[in-house]
Amino acid sequence: MVGRLRTLATVAWRTAESLALAVSAYQSAVTLAGYLKRKTAAAPAEPPPGWRPRFALVVCARDEERVVGRVVGDLLGQEYPSELRDVFVAAHNCTDRTAEIARASGAEVIDVHSAVPGKALAIRAALERIGDGYDFIGIFDADARAEPGLLRAIAGRGPGTDCLQVETVPIGDPEWTAEGYGFGRKARNLFWWQPREALGLGTTISGCGWFIRPELLREELPKVTTLTEDLELTARLALRGVPVTYVSDARVAVGEARDLRTSVRQRLRWVRGHLLVVARYWPALALRAARGDLRALDLAAYLLVPTRMLTRLGASMVALHALTRRAGALPMAIALPVTAAEWLVPGIIAVRERLLTLNRRGVELALRHGVLSLLWFPIGIWALATARVQAWDPTRRTPAEVSDGQRAPGR
Structure with a gap:
């Protein structure tokens, strides 16, 4: 009996790790393939002759x-x-x-x-x-x-x-x-x-x-x-x-949001709403995806894993487990390449597109974003515990938010 339970636990664990790697590999593939295709994309389209929507x-x-x-x-x-x-x-x-x-x-x-x-x-x-x-x-x-x-x-x-x-x-x-x-x-x-x-x-x-x-x-x-x-x-x-x-x-x-309190309340509302949407619509989206709708599949994956932080965490944990070579761990030949792609694909693109500059300022900004992103975990836990709360707090503006420096993009 004990041996059977251990076998079932191993199968469940490997299944979870395989799903984590599959989602990570999917996101890396979409990011890389889409980025490469954008490099050869045509110029933005002009309105068709006679088409002037109101x-x-x-x-x-x-x-x-x-x-x-x-x-x-x-x-x-x-x-x-x-x-x-x-x-x-x-x-x-x-x-x-x-x-x-x-x-x-x-x-x-x-x-x-x-x-x-x-x-x-x-x-x-x-x-x-x-x-x-x-x-x-x-x-x-x-x-x-x-x-x-x-x-x-x-x-x-x-x-x-x-x-x-x-x-x-x-x-x-x-x-x-x-x-x-x-x-x-x-x-x-x-x-x-x-x-x-x-x-x-x-x-x-x-x-x-x-x-x-x-x-x-x-x-x-x-x-x-x-x-x-x-x-x-x-x-x-x-x-x-x-x-x-x-x-x-x-x-x-x-x-x-310009302060943590406002930001947390805003994101708490977002996560609560996200959880309700998952509960109400994910099964129907998954069914539509199973019938061959790729856009439904992509949205269903997004609803479950809406941030690369989760795929990065999942893939990294699988890779660390693989490095231990313990029973039940996935092969390193599978785990390590997927995890490397999870980190390297966005990293290389960020540098190439100058989102991340390799200087003190760029590194400090990336680290700042990383620290703020970690807040999603406690926010998510609290939102899960209070998912049915429907609260909308207005954001109060300060004079700094209407300064001349905050201009429209392209102006």
Whole structure:
């Protein structure tokens, strides 16, 4: 009996280690193949002749009087025909001058008051107001900055797309926490989303800078119930076979939390929502993936392992176990190459693309990001224990967050 239990334990352990290596190898392969393909990719497309979509641009704001005026200015200043774009600000449960400043800046304001928190309610109120006649609805956060060619780049993707997510980059902010997390956002774009764009895989809606067909949003948004409406909507679209197209040649700059307390509360909400999406949608996504949908497979893998930190930790532990040569350990010929790829592929790309500079400043920034990333583990544990808590705390802006140095990308 004891021998049988030991055999079962060994089989279970080797299965877990094999899965960890398989996910790590998959992510390394996607990163490398997508990066190499991007090097030979064609120039960004221009809009097809006669295709000029009309945009309703919705800014979701909650007590954002310090920053709402600048994003409205960015959207009204787009290098795109003014008659084909309208800007709306959904002022959700605001207690300051957000609505007044948005109107003065040229936006149409939609006052939203609700007892229940969540951006989805603000978007829903905007949908009810804007009416018909738009090809795309674009969703933005009030602290964002948009580059002037944003709408032109979206139009260049052609009339065959249903949902698009532009690349989000960090607003230039030298504050210790914000800059550390901003480095992580750049790394995620380089190692995760840009390769998937090149390979034709989907992305996830990322809260800000996404565009969707109005009829599609009207059908799906009422069914969204978590506070991570962007990820839940991504999962619902994937189950319909609708990919979220990544657009790396259009960028929106977003702010990062400037202190640990705000950052932890923000990420706690994200993780809680992520866990709820996994519980509700992962089985259906896995079933769709088993039927041959590669985009569903990629999203299902992301929902379970949403960061390379987890694949790196898993592969490294398997490699260390293999080096012990104990019974049940996987062969070093398998474990070591996968682990080496896990570390070397993003490392080499980071240096080649100048994300990581080989000097004191570059190393310090990478280490800072590593330290901040470790916070995901206690945050994840606490979120797991409180997964059903639905709390949304507004982020209070400081004068430093509206400085002239925080400009739109491309300006």
